[in-house]
Amino acid sequence: MNPHDLPALSGAAPAYEALARASVLYTDLDGTLVAPGGSVLADATGAPSAIVASAIVAVNAAGLEVVPVSGRNRMQLMELARLLGWGGFIAEAGAIIQRGTGADAAITYDRGVWTAEQAGGRPPFATIRSSGAYEALAEAFPGRVEHYASWQMDREATLLLRGCLDLAAAQAVLDSIDPPLDIVDNGMLRNPGTLACGDLPPHAYHVVPRGVCKARAIALDLKARGLGPADAIAIGDSATDIQMAEATGALFLVDNAFASRGVIDELARGGRPNIVRLSGARGEGWAELASAWVQAVHA
Numbered sequence: 001m002n003p004h005d006l007p008a009l010s011g012a013a014p015a016y017e018a019l020a021r022a023s024v025l026y027t028d029l030d031g032t033l034v035a036p037g038g039s040v041l042a043d044a045t046g047a048p049s050a051i052v053a054s055a056i057v058a059v060n061a062a063g064l065e066v067v068p069v070s071g072r073n074r075m076q077l078m079e080l081a082r083l084l085g086w087g088g089f090i091a092e093a094g095a096i097i098q099r100g101t102g103a104d105a106a107i108t109y110d111r112g113v114w115t116a117e118q119a120g121g122r123p124p125f126a127t128i129r130s131s132g133a134y135e136a137l138a139e140a141f142p143g144r145v146e147h148y149a150s151w152q153m154d155r156e157a158t159l160l161l162r163g164c165l166d167l168a169a170a171q172a173v174l175d176s177i178d179p180p181l182d183i184v185d186n187g188m189l190r191n192p193g194t195l196a197c198g199d200l201p202p203h204a205y206h207v208v209p210r211g212v213c214k215a216r217a218i219a220l221d222l223k224a225r226g227l228g229p230a231d232a233i234a235i236g237d238s239a240t241d242i243q244m245a246e247a248t249g250a251l252f253l254v255d256n257a258f259a260s261r262g263v264i265d266e267l268a269r270g271g272r273p274n275i276v277r278l279s280g281a282r283g284e285g286w287a288e289l290a291s292a293w294v295q296a297v298h299a
């Protein structure tokens with residue numbers, strides 16, 4: 001589908017129906033909720049603003065649930081959820097689902113297609129780290145992949161890399177590794193680190209147990225809540241966020257999503273009629289959705 005053919009939020013009847021029914025919003029963070037640098041107290045350009053904070057307060061006051069879905073680790077998301085008044089999150093690109101943020105929190109690791117034997121009774125990160133996956137990628141793509149050092153801390157489930165890779169070729173490298181692994185593109189980065197990427201933009205990648213993804217985590221989380229896809233909506237900005245359309249009643253894309261080649265390519269594949277385009281970028285698009293959601297639920 002051409003991005004210009006996507007329905008806009010205003011006047012899209014199916015979008016309104018999805019909003020009116022939904023009680024949970026699954027939200028991407030980077031490029032979606034937060035400004036460049038990671039603040040919610042800023043507009044889409046990064047200038048100080050309460051627009052996103054006000055939208056969060058309005059959604060919380062309406063009794064609606066927001067679940068951050070991110071590549072970030074559990075500790076990072078726990079603090080963020082507590083700061084913003086939210087009751088759980090999906091961390092490490094779908095590999096960790098946590099309900100609650102206190103001592104009684106319920107933590108679920110999704111190991112995808114791995115058997116109990118492959119899982120080995122230890123956190124997936126340790127298994128992936130010792131599988132040789134990183135070493136195989138580094139050998140296949142010299143100078144074009146590295147540990148995403150500053151964020152590769154306290155990880156429990158996925159290997160976080162920075163690189164400029166042909167994703168299909170990288171997956172082919174991982175296909176020779178046991179246990180089965182997928183590489184997931186978690187979007188463009190501003191800083192290439194020490195990589196020799198030339199004109200190629202650097203991306204963040206997660207190496208995950210095969211099958212682990214945001215959509216599967218959302219389905220697991222909804223099931224645990226006794227809810228189904230029509231009870232939820234999602235918002236994001238990257239190609240991997242588009243899969244959230246399959247797990248929810250509607251997926252809303254912030255305006256900056258359309259600067260991504262990956263998003264355009266993913267939309268061109270078609271088959272997802274429940275994607276809606278927001279006019280605002282980043283947190284301003286988030287605030288636009290929040291306002292429409294609160295109104296639709298209360299109408």
Ligand SMILES: [Mg+2]
Nearest residue numbers: 028030031237
């Ligand atoms: Mg994002």
